[in-house]
Amino acid sequence: MYESDGSIMVYWHALDSWDGVGQLHADASSGLSAGTSSGLVLVFDIPPKGTNITVSEVLEQHHDAITDISAELGQAPDGAGDLVTADDAGTLCIWSTGEEFTLLSKIPASGCCCASVKLWNGIVAAGYGNGQIRLYEAATGLLRAEVNAHARWIYALDLAPQTGKLLSGAEDSFVHVWKLSRNPDTDNVEIEHCHAECVTDTQVCGARFCDPEGNSFAVTGYDLSEIYCYGRA
Secondary structure, X not given: OEOOOOOOEOOOOOOOOOOOEEEEEEEOOOXXXXXXXXXXXXXXXXXXXXXXXXXEEEEOOOOOOEEEEEEEOOXXXXXXXXXXXXXXXXXXXXXEOOOOOEEEEEEOOOOXXXXXXXXXXXXXXEEEOOOEEEEEEOOOOOEEEXXXXXXXXXXXXXXXXXXXXXXXXXXXXXXXXEEEEEOOOOOOEEEEEEEEEEOOOOOEXXXXXXXXXXXXXXXXXXXXXXXXXXXXX
């Protein structure tokens, strides 16, 4: 870990020689979470000032390499988790953060890797290697929706926190924009397709919204030296 300008290393943590960090996530409330190839999630306590960084917890619920970690991007409903971790087998763990991390629910492996996961307004959005997007309740782990979104592996998901738009990018060269919402009468989770974009001859491996409303997004792909940006005309 370095100073913001990269000039000084303020902390280092030794892993086992066979292990490696697969995913990092920084959050103002929970500090820094690091997922390793052995399935461990390390939680670092980072003070507002100074360099007294410590490992506060090691979470041991996963048995496969951590692929993604995401924190709540909206307003979590009462009783819902505010952090989700995913692994190479497709297992998802939903956590409540605070003084200590508490496991609220564990969604079992589905036989397919979950490469990307996001959390918004108590909804877990997970993208899988079989091209599916699945939506779960962050409080209970209950599956609420399943969409055959892509023809090939989904590598990237992103959420626009102010609108609930979901961005998905996959190896099939397509980027899709979806809209997540809750029905106020039934509290059902709903997903609506809004836009599709084909990035010709490109296996999309990265996709992010450029603004919190989700009015523009950027994508890149394997062996691609450019970043393509899309916005409203």
